[in-house]
Amino acid sequence: MKRKLLLLLIVLGFVAYTFWSVAASNQSVNDEYDEDEYGPKEPIVWTSPVKGVIFEHKTHTLETGLDCDSCHDDNFEMLAGMAEDEDDFTMKSMEEGRYCGNCHYEGGFAFSVKTRCTSCHIGVRGVKRLELEIDGEGRK
Numbered sequence: 200m201k202r203k204l205l206l207l208l209i210v211l212g213f214v215a216y217t218f219w220s221v222a223a224s225n226q227s228v229n230d231e232y233d234e235d236e237y238g239p240k241e242p243i244v245w246t247s248p249v250k251g252v253i254f255e256h257k258t259h260t261l262e263t264g265l266d267c268d269s270c271h272d273d274n275f276e277m278l279a280g281m282a283e284d285e286d287d288f289t290m291k292s293m294e295e296g297r298y299c300g301n302c303h304y305e306g307g308f309a310f311s312v313k314t315r316c317t318s319c320h321i322g323v324r325g326v327k328r329l330e331l332e333i334d335g336e337g338r339k
């Protein structure tokens with residue numbers, strides 16, 4: 200009798216553990232990207248002076264481990280489109296260490312603005328494609 204009870208307990212324990220681990224793994228799959236922790240989910244796209252340049256918070260915070268302070272608010276305002284209004288939002292400024300060039304320079308910890316143009320420059324078509332994707336998700 201005691202043995203049967205013990206066996207039952209073991210079986211129940213195993214079933215409970217299985218449920219728990221399946222639930223836990225679903226949880227991590229469904230975990231939402233946390234905008235408070237990593238910044239806005241949607242990429243920021245500038246269309247001036249050239250169309251268009253993309254910036255993603257995710258690659259800079261979640262994937263690279265940068266703090267908000269490393270860009271805000273000294274280098275960039277927390278409002279999309281602000282830098283675009285400045286006359287000096289140019290490659291020359293960046294080569295002198297401003298804006299993206301604060302980190303993206305030769306020998307810096309991110310690739311230089313003098314290389315890999317298309318990592319940042321997605322062009323007119325890139326912007327169009329992105330607008331379509333975003334429209335598809337019902338965002339502005």
Ligand code: HEC
Pocket residue numbers: 234235236237238239243254256259260265266267268269270271275276277278279280281282283
């Ligand atoms: C590597 C630089 C960088 C880091 C790190 C960074 N941001 Fe940003 N953030 C930007 C840039 C660039 C913009 C756009 C500014 C502009 O267009 O003038 C921006 C814009 C924003 C905006 C405005 C978005 C909108 O649609 O108006 C918010 C909110 C924001 N950041 C939050 C955060 C938070 C929270 C963190 C930290 C978790 C963070 N950012 C870290 C560069 C950064």
Ligand code: HEC
Pocket residue numbers: 252253254255258259263265269270274298299300301302303308309310318319
């Ligand atoms: C505070 C430092 C910092 C600033 C400012 C910064 N970046 Fe970065 N960026 C990084 C680091 C670190 C990486 C990852 C290392 C690498 O790819 O060289 C990175 C990677 C990237 C990548 C490659 C992402 C990928 O998919 O591999 C792009 C594109 C990029 N940055 C664009 C920008 C743009 C555009 C700006 C200006 C609006 C900017 N970054 C400003 C630090 C910065």
Ligand code: HEC
Pocket residue numbers: 245246247248249250251252288289290291299303311312313314315316317318319320
């Ligand atoms: C780290 C990201 C980044 C890289 C790499 C980069 N750019 Fe830019 N570029 C920008 C940003 C941000 C702007 C200003 C926003 C806009 O014009 O939409 C800009 C603007 C420009 C402009 C218009 C303003 C000006 O300076 O005349 C030209 C032209 C340009 N880039 C060419 C290039 C070329 C060529 C390369 C490669 C040698 C390059 N960029 C690499 C981010 C980058």
